[in-house]
Amino acid sequence: MLRLFARRGLELLVTLFLVSLVTFFFTSKLPGSEAAVICGASSRACLRKEEAILYLNHPFFARYFHWLGNMFTGSLGYSAAPTEPIATILKTAYPVTLELIVFSQVMAILVAVPLAMWSAVRPNRLFDRLSTAGTFATLALPVFIVGPLLRFFFSVELPIFPGTSASLPSLWSNPLQNLNVLFLPSLTIAIGSIAVYQRLLRADMIATLEQDFIVMARAKGLTTRRILFRHALRPSTFGVVTVGGLQIGSLIVGAIIAEQVFGLTGIGSDLVLAVTKADLPTVQVITLLVAVVYIALNLLIDLLYTVIDPRVRRARAT
């Protein structure tokens, strides 16, 4: 276990280094300069001053390592216009996006797991056909269609949920209001995941239910529910867990769109804003942050395998 941790940690560092390099390289190749964004149409003196502060008159690698050093020490720098500490921007934005993604995945799992299990118990029967066809249909719906539709039907036509929310209270201070605002955006993201989880778990579960140990569990006289939850569910989750990790990328994309559609201030909408304003320091930091989260979550999922499957535990340990 410890060796696994160490090896994964090392991989994580190497990946992060490469990601940061690539991010920095591409953003630095973009037309326009940060100094110009900050100074606008003002004097040449301002430009010269900003270029010195921003290290812009140094060669590429010097600038890169200067920036990377700052990242490590936690000084994320300042956004270009208006000039604000990026850390402050992120501090208000990240809880929204994080909650959006977590909430959406909880929803997707709560819907997909029962659907998949019941489909797998009676494959190709009516329920299975309906749920598989239904989830398949949602696969064809992109987030930028689902979001506006949900908003139109459930906050405009039927005003159950707020459509846009200027005030989003934090989960801790007003959980009800918070979840109420985030319900539709989360559902928007969840709909894409439901189909993926339902189809994977259904297929894996059908395969598991044909295993000898399920016959033995039946021969022990256990109830169907017990067999499903105690014996069949855990060995059927490897596929879902793997894809869950790979999905994080598309979830972040989904969050960007959902935040735009529902007018939430999260990492996604901040990124879009920064891109449109050519605010390169902010784009760099957010890209790096997303990469860190992606890699860290996949590391977590690797560790999760060892929890689900004892065979992996031993194979890795020796």
Next chain:
Amino acid sequence: MSRRRRVRPIHEEEGRPLLSVENLKTYFQTAHGVVKSVDGVSFELERGKTLAVVGESGSGKTVLARSVMGLLPSQNVWREGSVRLGDVDLTRASAAELRQLWGAQVSMVFQDPVTSLNPVVRIGRQITEHLQYHLGMPRGEARRTALSLLRSVGIPEPAARMRWFPHQLSGGMCQRVVIAAAIACGPKLLLADEPTTGLDVTVSAQILDLLGRLQEERYMSVVLVTHDLGVVSGRADEVIVMYAGQVVEQAPTPVIFSDMKMPYTEALMRSVPRLTNPSHTRLPAIPGTPPNPAALPAGCRFAARCPYVQPRCREEPPPLRQAGPRHRFACWYPVGSPEGQQALEANRAAGLPAAAAVV
């Protein structure tokens, strides 16, 4: 915790066998037609006795065991006949009743011990779960019971092994765990479906000895399904020989070895290696393969491979005939009879390959 028992009680009737199977048929609907895996099998088994079911792969012996228990797929299966365990007819029992019988009154040991244990569940849990369910044992008591079960099936250091996962054990050890799980709730009937197929010879003998010992200690009835007549002697009280879904001969174990009637039994017997044979003796195999279960021949199902075969065999299926007090067989030209001898010699003279192989 409540000590609710979930066991369907079985009342044994005086003078009647524990298990009596009558005209059991199990057909599968497949893409190639109806497969008659078990086609009219009847037998009885008394409490504390062992019945061996012998036959080649595909003879229907595994399906027979599963059908007796009722452990069949939910779709495309058709079953008829009766399976009486004491006063309960298993073919009429509801799903809920079956659950209270399975694992509690009738258990099964499977062919492949490694795949019949759940890879992600600790060994202890796989024994305690149905102790808790059927007998309503509290956790601690179930644990102690599982511990003594593991000890009694010969697992060293059972306390430590309880926390192990199946992949950490060898095949033989896994089979011991499966057996411990099967006998945990004290079933009256144990169905062992080729329990030693995947194991090497010495381990296989240990497992069979273990089954024999547990059977005596617990006064269980055992149905031992095997393809190897060699494991039958000394371990079974009675033997059923199956071919293409039917019983072709049934006799007490000593009788089947000394006075077999069915040419198929004789052929099986010849393919068991013997210590008295000189070394490098060629082991005769039975020529040909069993008939396609979806397209069975009209007459005797063994006719195509039988060294004694006569025209009548191909037309008329032989009925099960009584040869002794507990000895039945299905053959028109039985081994050791004058007709049989004549038929064999005629076939040998005619150059029938199956007959030429019989020395």
